[in-house]
Every structure is written in C-alpha cells, then in structure tokens.
Amino acid sequence: MGLAQFFTILEYVCSQTDTYFAKVDKDYTSQICPNCGIHTGKKELDVRVHKCPECGYEQDRDVAASLVIKQRGLAQTAVGAPVVKQPSNGDLTGTLV
C-alpha cells in the first residue's frame, strides 16, 4: 500500500468514527523540543534520544517527534472545526488520530 492510499483509508475511517484527522507540516519535527518549543538543531539518525539543552527534557527521538506532530495537529483544531481537516498548504506530512 502506498502512503497516499494509506491516508485515504485512514481519513475515511476517521470520518466514520468521529476521530479527528489532520495532516501537519512535517518539517523539523525531530528538531523541535515538544516540552519547551526550542529548535534544538539537526540530529543524525543514529542519535535516538532527544535531549533538550534548554529545558532538560529527555525522550526517545521518535516519541518526541510524535509529540510535536500531535501539538501541530491540535493547534489546527477549533470549536466547530470539521472532524476531517486538510492543511492549508496542501502538505502531505503527518497525521493525528
């Protein structure tokens, strides 16, 4: 299954189960601290832990990136917003369910 097909199915399932679905900007998700929001710089792929030099927050890098994605998705929500929401810039980047 391709990524586009996966998103189509995921979006449909979310719409049928009143589950929030959003695509968010994927850029810098592994470089932003989900705890304080500071830009911590690029990590090489072998660096598996996010350690924030500003606030000291430490987390698995993938978990930290997923928290940034979640925050971006929640930032798109608003009272009365549709369950299924498309990004304004059209980027196909990430999901929040």
Ligand SMILES: [Zn+2]
């Ligand atoms: Zn931090």
